[in-house]
Amino acid sequence: MKIHEYLARNLFAEFGIPIAEGDAAQTSDEALFIAHKIGFPVVIKAQVLAGGRGKAGGIKIAGNEKQLVYEFNRIKNLNIKGYCAQRLLIVKAIDIKKEYYLAVTIDNIKGDAVIIASAEGGVEIEETAKAHPDKIIKFYMQGDKILDEARWGPVAVRLFNDARLQQSATSILKNLLKLFFEKDCSLAEINPFVVNKDGNLVAADAKVVFDDNALYRHPELIALRDLKYEDADELEAKDEGLSFVKLEGNVGCIVNGAGLAMGTMDTVNLLGGRPANFLDVGGSSNPQKVLNAVKILLRNKDIKVILINIFGGITRCDDIANGILTALKQIDIPIPLVIRLTGTNEKEAKALLTQAGLTIYTSMRQAVTQAVKISKD
Amino acid sequence: MSILIDQNTRVIVQGITGRDGSFHAKQMADYGTKIVGGVTPGKGGQEINGIPVLNSVKEAKDKTSCDAAVIYVPAKFAKDAILEDIANAIPLIVCITEGIPVLDMVEVKKALSHSQSRLVGPNCPGLISPGKAKIGIMPGHIHKSGDIGVVSRSGTLTYEVVYNLTINNMGQSTCIGLGGDPIIGTRFVDVLKLFQEDPQTKAIVMVGEIGGGDEQLAAECIKKHVTKPVAAFIAGRSAPSGKRMGHAGAIISSGESTADAKMQILRDAGVIIVDFPDEIPQALTARLKLRG
CATH class of the missing domain: 3.40.50.261 (Succinyl-CoA synthetase domains)
Incomplete structure (x- = not known):
């Protein structure tokens, strides 16, 4: 789960990581109020959950009231990767002496938490990592959640020459690690991590991502989720125990299992069609899920055919067949269904559906070929 | 030959009294797998489809000489189930459970690295x-x-x-x-x-x-x-x-x-x-x- 910068900043403050003074504003009046409190010049930052805000024009500096109101209104109406910011963060402009990078994340392959730091922070950090891997410091926690400073202290020493900055960075890193482990983060990132003209360290940006699987341990974090960034259909699907992602095409797909769902989309594509969605009904056999899946798909008016591809394992094909029959009875399905069922209880399923006059495919390729053909008629 | 498991592998099922655990214990036994016991803390002494239920992995290991464990417990308890297998040096651990927090798996990985156990999964068939x-x-x-x-x-x-x-x-x-x-x-x-x-x-x-x-x-x-x-x-x-x-x-x-x-x-x-x-x-x- 991603959260906005202004909320991540609150967490930073709570954990003792220094941030620039400021607050989030929904109106230009609020923005002016904040700016007067902290003093000009201020930086205005669009609060959208997308990278590249600065490059999209979503971050600007304002030296006076007039500039602030002008930029506030401009940025508020800016479309950044499909989203308009509901809030803008107004922070005191920092006089930056140098930009660093500091983050804690998980290295999946090593199965370990890792500190990543660089003396060359800023928006070009990924290019730096590629071109000069030697400029990136990585420190693995080796499964350790105990914040033993003696172990990871050298990270700060390698990052800074000045003893005072080393000390300050060590304490900030300790707090970042604390935040990372206490809140079950998958990422806690400060970029840029800056030294200002007074020689103090400040987090000039705050990025925190939480592990969805661990949210049950942190009910307080649920309130930080911004539902505007989640497609209404995708959210509803989630509530129904379905995993759904909308795409651009016209072949609706209902599949069991994420891998097979992707494989089905790929096959639709390679055979000349365009998948309308990714939809995984999961491992359960509940016929209601099929009904809900059909309902969600039918909301997309572009869809010309529904392709159901089920490989029964835990999922029993006859349960899926009953779900299809229920859907046919309860809702008006104005487009053709192409059904492929194989695996557990496939015979029973075929009997049920053949009686109802439906054609059942055993081969995935044949079913996809048929669905693609219909989508082009 | 095959790898990791064969007809002689002696398997215990953790979470055998749950809906998924009991269903798949039977499916595995029907296939020919040697299911020698189940583990659900506090429910020892029962039998599920003729399979004895034990209170802990240690007890199961002592009584059944199992050399593999399969886990069907809910995500919240999966870490402890895996760590219990590692502590008892079960050679093969298969974790079916999905939705385990990443930091729980970091702990599991650390424990695995000093152990004689192999883990397959989690969130796997x-x-x-x-x-x-x-x-x-x-x-x-x-x-x-x-x-x-x-x-x-x-x-x-x-x-x-x-x-x-x-x-x-x-x-x-x-x-x-x-x-x-x-x-x-x-x-x-x-x-x-x-x-x-x-x-x-x-x-x-x-x-x-x-x-x-x-x-x-x-x-x-x-x-x-x-x-x-x-x-x-x-x-x-x-x-x-x-x-x-x-x-x-x-x-x-x-x-x-x-x-x-x-x-x-x-x-x-x-x-x-x-x-x-x-x-x-x-x-x-x-x-x-x-x-x-």
């Missing part, structure tokens, strides 16, 4: 040596005993691949589902080495997918260690590019993880890449003939 034993949730009847080793990150897509092998009369030595979580116990590289050493396995099928860096590591491993033919299908070519997570992910992986990039890297390592899962049997047959 398990593994099967056809005709001998299955530990997991896959439908046994689509498999057939033979000489193809199958290793996959997926569940139902693996069934699709196995089904196509079986209807083309290409049986399998062992099929193993590694699991879809970010942190897993056993990876492609581990299984590739086991298949390379297994005399029964003549060829290997890999089913990968978009994301992560495992297929890239597999390609390196194949170049160095694998002389048997390998065919691969990579799912997710048509998936929209993933939602990014700050810069740290990109710095860590420092490589492309799209399906197309993975296919190219594997192709460069000599792997046969197919576009459709049903092309694997023909592609492998052709390569095996070529080798004589």
Whole structure:
């Protein structure tokens, strides 16, 4: 789960990581109020959950009231990767002496938490990592959640020459690690991590991502989720125990299992069609899920055919067949269904559906070929 | 020979009194797997389908001499279940449970690194040596005993691949589902080495997918260690590019993880890449003939 910068900043403050003074504003009046409190010049930052805000024009500096109101209104109406910011963060402009990078994340392959730091922070950090891997410091926690400073202290020493900055960075890193482990983060990132003209360290940006699987341990974090960034259909699907992602095409797909769902989309594509969605009904056999899946798909008016591809394992094909029959009875399905069922209880399923006059495919390729053909008629 | 499990493997089922645990314990036993006991704390002394329920892994190990454990407990309790197996030096742990927090898996990984246990999963379908034993949730009847080793990150897509092998009369030595979580116990590289050493396995099928860096590591491993033919299908070519997570992910992986990039890297390592899962049997047959 991603959260906005202004909320991540609150967490930073709570954990003792220094941030620039400021607050989030929904109106230009609020923005002016904040700016007067902290003093000009201020930086205005669009609060959208997308990278590249600065490059999209979503971050600007304002030296006076007039500039602030002008930029506030401009940025508020800016479309950044499909989203308009509901809030803008107004922070005191920092006089930056140098930009660093500091983050804690998980290295999946090593199965370990890792500190990543660089003396060359800023928006070009990924290019730096590629071109000069030697400029990136990585420190693995080796499964350790105990914040033993003696172990990871050298990270700060390698990052800074000045003893005072080393000390300050060590304490900030300790707090970042604390935040990372206490809140079950998958990422806690400060970029840029800056030294200002007074020689103090400040987090000039705050990025925190939480592990969805661990949210049950942190009910307080649920309130930080911004539902505007989640497609209404995708959210509803989630509530129904379905995993759904909308795409651009016209072949609706209902599949069991994420891998097979992707494989089905790929096959639709390679055979000349365009998948309308990714939809995984999961491992359960509940016929209601099929009904809900059909309902969600039918909301997309572009869809010309529904392709159901089920490989029964835990999922029993006859349960899926009953779900299809229920859907046919309860809702008006104005487009053709192409059904492929194989695996557990496939015979029973075929009997049920053949009686109802439906054609059942055993081969995935044949079913996809048929669905693609219909989508082009 | 097969890898990791066979007809002699003695399996305990953790979470055997739950809905999934009891159902699959029976399915596995019906397939021929030696299910020697179940573990549910506080419910020891019962029997489920004739399988004795014990209170702890330690008790189960003492009484049944089990050498494998399969876990069906809810995500909240899965870490402790795995750690209990590791503490009791169970050689093979298969975790079916999905939704385990990542930091729980970091703890598990640390414990595994100092242990004699191997973990398969979590969030996986398990593994099967056809005709001998299955530990997991896959439908046994689509498999057939033979000489193809199958290793996959997926569940139902693996069934699709196995089904196509079986209807083309290409049986399998062992099929193993590694699991879809970010942190897993056993990876492609581990299984590739086991298949390379297994005399029964003549060829290997890999089913990968978009994301992560495992297929890239597999390609390196194949170049160095694998002389048997390998065919691969990579799912997710048509998936929209993933939602990014700050810069740290990109710095860590420092490589492309799209399906197309993975296919190219594997192709460069000599792997046969197919576009459709049903092309694997023909592609492998052709390569095996070529080798004589």
